[in-house]
Amino acid sequence: MSAADIKTAGPEVSVPRAPDGDGPAPSAPRKSGWTNGPLxxxxxxxxxxxxxxxxxxxxxxxxxxxxxxxxxxxxxxxxxxxxxxxFEQFTNILGDGEFYDVVWRTVLFMVICVAATLAAGLFLAHSMQRMSKAVRLLLTGALIAAWSLPLLVATSIFRWFADSDYGVANMVLTKYLGFDFQGHNWWLDPKQGFLMIGAVVVWGAIPFVAVTLYAALTQVPSELEEAAKLDGAGRLGVFRYVTWPVIKPVFQMVATLSVIWDFNVFGQVFLMRGNKPEKEYNLLGLYSYEKAFESNSFSQGAAIALITVLLLSGVAVYYLRQLLKIGEVE
Structure with a gap:
């Protein structure tokens, strides 16, 4: 090799070959900052x-x-x-005595529905622990089916239950329990009417509460329950000192959700009263709807809705705190 050849010759560069040797191997795809970056x-x-x-x-x-x-x-x-x-809309609302009646009615209705839902859900969850697998699966399927039932269908069923002429409630109370409820109208007395409306609300909420609490109960260590029984603790003691500390975070979360849902009840009352609820059946959601669409005061309806949001903001903050605590424990 001549000196000129040595001078012009560069360093050897190895070219990657494809596996079959016919040509250079394809280069690796370039990663874009949009697909693997911090964004x-x-x-x-x-x-x-x-x-x-x-x-x-x-x-x-x-x-x-x-x-x-x-x-x-x-x-x-x-x-x-x-x-x-x-603030004129808020001044008018807060200066109206009817608004405070509606708030008190809403709070009382919510407390009763939440208490009944949690009690029935916890009872069903405990019962599911003691059932055979086949019965438990059958009950779980029935609960999920009840939970997935459309609200319009559920309210139609309960309206039939409360019918004064052909209702199941009047028939059972008269024929089997010995009360005189033949032709009884449940809607003349708002207390009795809210009993039927509350039944729809509780019936629709029990499945979620029962299944969720049952899932929480399955996380209670059985060896701790057996140790507590050997130490002489009764059923109440086992639940108080062993079961309750484990399911308490889930129970609080379910209770908070129930408060939010039952405080905002609208469809159950609206449909059970044939889309024309009387003033005695007004809850906050219906009160806002009435002011906005029946009185054509849309700003007053918006103000009532905003007050409802403010009333529930504390409950929402508490719910978020419970979620964060559960995440930290996990």
Whole structure:
């Protein structure tokens, strides 16, 4: 080799060959910063964030704006700018005695429904522990079927139960229990009417509570229960000192959800009263609906809805704290 050849010759570069040896191997795909960078988690949750903002956040913002305006039918349908009235809507609502009656009725109805739901759900969850596998699966299927039943169908069934002429409730009370309920109208007395409405609410909520608490009960160590029984603890003692500390976080979470759901009851009352509930059956959700769509005072309806959100904000914060505690324990 001549000196010129040595001078012009460069270092040897090995070219990767394909497995079959016919040509160079394909280069590895280049990773983009959009697919493996720090923005990837935010890109993945972006559709969910947009959907939540569209369904929940934007309506809440519009509700807040409307509550400080005087929006009537004309402004609602034509899009004209409504007059700003400041806190006038809240002053009118808080100065109305009917509002406090509705709040008290809503709180009392919620407390009774939540207490009945939790008691019945906990009883069913304990019973499921002592059932055979086949019976437990059958009951679980029945609970899930009841939970998935549409609200319109459930209310129609309970309206038939409470029918004054052909209702099952009147027939059972008269024929089998010896009471005189023949042709009895349950809706003349709001207390009796709310008993039927509460039955629909509790019946629809029990499946979730029972299945959730049963799942929590399965996490209680059986050896601890056996040790407590050997030490002389009765059923109440075993539940208080062994079972309850384990299921308490789940029970609190279920109770908080029940408070939120039962405080916002609307469809059960609306449908059970044939879409025209009397004033004696007004809860906060119905009261807001009546002011907005029957009195055409949409701003007052928005203000009542906002007050409801504020009343439930403390419960929502407590629920989030319980979720965080459960996450820390896990």
């Amino acid at each position: 990837l988690p935010y890109l993945l949750i972006a559709p969910a964030v947009v959907a939540i903002a569209a369904v929940f956040v934007w309506p809440l913002i519009k509700t807040v704006i409307m509550s400080f305006q005087d929006v009537g039918r004309r402004e609602l349908w034509t899009g004209e700018a409504a007059d700003w009235v400041g």
